[in-house]
Amino acid sequence: MGHRSVSEFAFVNARIRGMKSRLLRISDYERLIQTGSYEDFIRVLMTTAYGPLITRGVSTRLPSIDDLAVILSRGFAEMVHSLSRSLSGRVQELTARYMDMFLAESLKSIVRGVHVKLGRDETLRFAAAVTPEQEHIFRQLTDAGSVQRLIEMLPYTDVKVALITRLPLYEELDSTVPLEVALDEWYLDGISTALERFPPEDAVRVRNIFESRVLFRNLLAILRAISLQWSQRAIELSTIRFTAHVNTLTSAMRSRPGWREIFAQLQSGAHSQVAGRLARIYESSQSIVELEMAIEDYLAQQIKSLMTAYPFHIGTVFGFLGMKNYEMRNIRSIAVGVESGESPEIIRRMIVIW
DSSP, X not given: OHHHHHHHHHHHHHXXXXXXXXXXXXXXXXXXXXXSSHHHHHHHHTTSTTHHHXXXXXXXXXXXXXXXXXXXXXXXXXXXXXXXXXXXXXXXXXXXXXXXXXXXHHHHHHHHHHHTTOOHHHHHTTOOOOSHHHHHHHHHHXXXXXXXXXXXXXXXXHHXXXXXXXXXXXXXXXXXXXXXXXXXXXXXXXXXXXXXTSOHHHXXXXXXXXXXXXXXXXXXXXXXXXXXXXXXXXXXXXXXXXXXXXXXXXXXXXXXXXXXHHHHHHHTSTTHXXXXXXXXXXXXXXXXXXXXXXXXXXXXXXHHHTXXXXXOSHHHHHHHHHHHHHHHHHHHHHHHHHHHTOOHHHHHHTSOOO
């Protein structure tokens, strides 16, 4: 088994190590944080590995923050697409399923845009097409005229089926939330299916990360819903179904009357230690934003752990992709902080450092 793992992951491990060496260092983050203006921030960012990506992404010298977010997202999608094409077998399949995240997020943006009748250009701003064919499909979908027609036009059969099942709820509530949840569940189902081809000890490394992310995403959704006094049915429609473990805990949290009872439920399971810390943060701040930052910090450390010790397993791939994703989020957060004139101390609290 050890020899087979080394043979299967030797190439991808070598490539991941090379790509990891190009991640930003703490000193790079500090240089970006200390810039006095957004223009200086872009100038410093251009001296990093992101320079060619920004140059290729905009015709002007100074991209807006929205333009920067799109450039980073599309660059990430292209990097994962390139990595996926260089792999083979079950590793390639699982990485390809990870790519479905970009399709799901792009379709969410297009569904929202069509729902509120945005123009094509505005709708497509946050759609990260990874191939010319996909870009053509996205352009056609933005011209659908209605969400119902958009779903009919989808060339992805499994996505279309997932959305059709939630279409009555969309029409009843006049909200895209049920469709967005359906896209999340479609993506996660693909990940779960691809993981079935791996030995349990390998699959569990990746599955645990996804379980934690979905569970805490549902926690935040439930807390927001309670603060907005949503109905129980609306809360249920805003949470994501995944594994039996996640579904059981999410159902239990939804049934609790207040945030203290929700955290108490979370503390009764495998996440007891971090749940206690999150409960204390929320009790002292009563801030969803502070809670979300603490959750992202916890998840980031979990992802980093995939890159340590024995490297010849699928967790190495997902560990790197997770770290790269956080790096781009850090760049966006610093950009917003610098542009808004926030102090370096505040900006440092907005990012995740390994």
